[in-house]
Amino acid sequence: MGRWTTSLIDEMVAGRWVNPETGQPGRVPYDIVVIEDRLDGAEADLVAKLGFSGRLAVVSDENTHGVMGQRVEAALKKLGSVESVVLDHPHADEANVAALKDRLRHADAVIAVGSGTINDLCKYVTSLDGRGYCVFGTAPSMNGYTSTTASITIASGLKTSKPAHAPKGVFIDLAVNAAAPTYLIAAGFGDCLCRSVAQVDCWLSSRLLGTKYSNLAFLIEIPDEKELMRRAPALAKGDIEAVGYLHRVLTLCGFGVSFTGTTNHGSMGEHQISxxxxxxxxxxxxxxxxxxxxxxxxxxxxxxxxxxLASDKPPVVAPTRIDEADLRRRVGAEVAPICLAEMAHKALDHAGAEAMNAKLEALWPTLRAELQGFTLPVEAMRTALAASGGPTTAAELRLDVGFYREAVRHAREIRRRYSMLDLAADAGLLDRFAETQH
Known part of the structure; x- marks a missing residue:
C-alpha cells in the first residue's frame, strides 16, 4: 500500500467498523473502495469483482479520456463489449442528464472516469433505473466520489443536491490523481477545508433550532484532516502521500452522508456562498x-x-427581513419563489425573534465555548489553502468582488439550512461584514 493505509475506510466498507453513536456495525453502501499508489493493469479485475459484464459504457470527457479513459476502455474489453462515451465540456445539469440517459440506454453497467461533473452525471443517471456504476477518479477535486447525492443544476439555474445512489466501486490511482493540475488538487483541499466552519453551523442550528446533529461525520475526518493540513504545501508539488491523505478525507466526508442521511456536515454556509x-x-x-x-x-x-464568537455577549436578533423585490431582481422570477419557500423554514417573526433572543441569552456562555471548540484559526486555514495552490480571496478567484459580497449577504436565501449567515443577518451584522470581504 505504500507509506500509509486505508484501514478505517476498509473496515467501514467490510462492515467491521462499529458506529460509536449506535454501537452497531456502520457499513457503507459500497462494494469496493480502493486507494492505491497505482492501479495500472488492475482495472478489469476491479470491475469484474463488482459483477459487471455485458455491455459496458465508459464515460469520460475531453480531458479525462486521455488521462485514464482510454486505458480503462482497453482493459475492460476482456469483460465484454465496451462503448466509449466521451462528453464535450459537460455540465451537471438537467439537459446533460437527459442527453446522457439517452446515450447510455443500452448499457448494462456504467464506468465513470473523471471527477465532479462526470461522477455526478453518471451517479444520477444510473440512480434513475438502478443500474450499477463505478468510478475511476482522476483528480481529488471534490468529496462526491463516495457521496450518495449528486449536485445537479435544475432548469431554473438553481444548483440542487439530488438523492442518487452509491457507486458500487470507487477506484483511485494516486499516480494519476497526483499528476492532476494543481488547481484541481487545491480545489479538493478547498472543498474539505470547510469541516470546522460547517461543524460550527451545524451545532449552532442544532442548539438554536433543534435540527438534527451528528458528531460522527466530523469525528471520522478529523485525524486525517490534521495530517492533511500539515501536508498542504506538498499538495502543490503533486506529492502522492499528501494526495493520498486528501483522498482519505474526501472519502470519509462522503461516507458521512451514509451515516447521517444528509450532506450538512460538509455543506453549510460556505457551500451556500459557492x-x-x-x-x-x-x-x-x-x-x-x-x-x-x-x-x-x-x-x-x-x-x-x-x-x-469574540464577544462575550450574544448577538441580538430582529425579525427576518427579506426584500422580495430585490430578491426577484437578483435571482429572477422563477427562482425567487423557491428561495422564499426555503427561507420560510427559518425566518423569524416577532415572536420568533423574542424567543431566539431569550435562548441566546440563556445559552451564550456555554454555546460560545462549544462553538469555539470546533474552530480552526483563520490564519492557519488561509496559510494552508494558499500553500496548496488554492485562491484565498474573491480577487484571486478572478470573481467580481462586488458580486462576491452580494453572495456573502444573500447566500442564506437559497437553502433552508441555518448557519451563522442567518444569525448575523438577523442581528444586523452581515451587511457590514460582507463589505470587508475581498
Whole structure:
C-alpha cells in the first residue's frame, strides 16, 4: 500500500467498523473502495469483482479520456463489449442528464472516469433505473466520489443536491490523481477545508433550532484532516502521500452522508456562498471550480464566526427581513419563489425573534465555548489553502468582488439550512461584514 493505509475506510466498507453513536456495525453502501499508489493493469479485475459484464459504457470527457479513459476502455474489453462515451465540456445539469440517459440506454453497467461533473452525471443517471456504476477518479477535486447525492443544476439555474445512489466501486490511482493540475488538487483541499466552519453551523442550528446533529461525520475526518493540513504545501508539488491523505478525507466526508442521511456536515454556509456564485454570477462567473469557491467561502465563514464568537455577549436578533423585490431582481422570477419557500423554514417573526433572543441569552456562555471548540484559526486555514495552490480571496478567484459580497449577504436565501449567515443577518451584522470581504 505504500507509506500509509486505508484501514478505517476498509473496515467501514467490510462492515467491521462499529458506529460509536449506535454501537452497531456502520457499513457503507459500497462494494469496493480502493486507494492505491497505482492501479495500472488492475482495472478489469476491479470491475469484474463488482459483477459487471455485458455491455459496458465508459464515460469520460475531453480531458479525462486521455488521462485514464482510454486505458480503462482497453482493459475492460476482456469483460465484454465496451462503448466509449466521451462528453464535450459537460455540465451537471438537467439537459446533460437527459442527453446522457439517452446515450447510455443500452448499457448494462456504467464506468465513470473523471471527477465532479462526470461522477455526478453518471451517479444520477444510473440512480434513475438502478443500474450499477463505478468510478475511476482522476483528480481529488471534490468529496462526491463516495457521496450518495449528486449536485445537479435544475432548469431554473438553481444548483440542487439530488438523492442518487452509491457507486458500487470507487477506484483511485494516486499516480494519476497526483499528476492532476494543481488547481484541481487545491480545489479538493478547498472543498474539505470547510469541516470546522460547517461543524460550527451545524451545532449552532442544532442548539438554536433543534435540527438534527451528528458528531460522527466530523469525528471520522478529523485525524486525517490534521495530517492533511500539515501536508498542504506538498499538495502543490503533486506529492502522492499528501494526495493520498486528501483522498482519505474526501472519502470519509462522503461516507458521512451514509451515516447521517444528509450532506450538512460538509455543506453549510460556505457551500451556500459557492452555490450562489454558480447560480447567479452569469457572465461574471470566472469559470472557477466549486472547491476553489468553497475554500474562499470557508475563510469568509471562519472570519464571520470568529467575529461573532469574540464577544462575550450574544448577538441580538430582529425579525427576518427579506426584500422580495430585490430578491426577484437578483435571482429572477422563477427562482425567487423557491428561495422564499426555503427561507420560510427559518425566518423569524416577532415572536420568533423574542424567543431566539431569550435562548441566546440563556445559552451564550456555554454555546460560545462549544462553538469555539470546533474552530480552526483563520490564519492557519488561509496559510494552508494558499500553500496548496488554492485562491484565498474573491480577487484571486478572478470573481467580481462586488458580486462576491452580494453572495456573502444573500447566500442564506437559497437553502433552508441555518448557519451563522442567518444569525448575523438577523442581528444586523452581515451587511457590514460582507463589505470587508475581498
Amino acid at each position: 452555490h450562489y456564485i454558480d447560480c447567479f454570477a452569469g457572465k461574471r462567473h470566472p469559470g472557477t471550480l466549486h472547491g476553489q469557491q468553497v475554500g474562499v467561502a470557508s475563510l469568509s465563514m471562519a472570519r464571520l464566526q470568529a467575529q461573532i
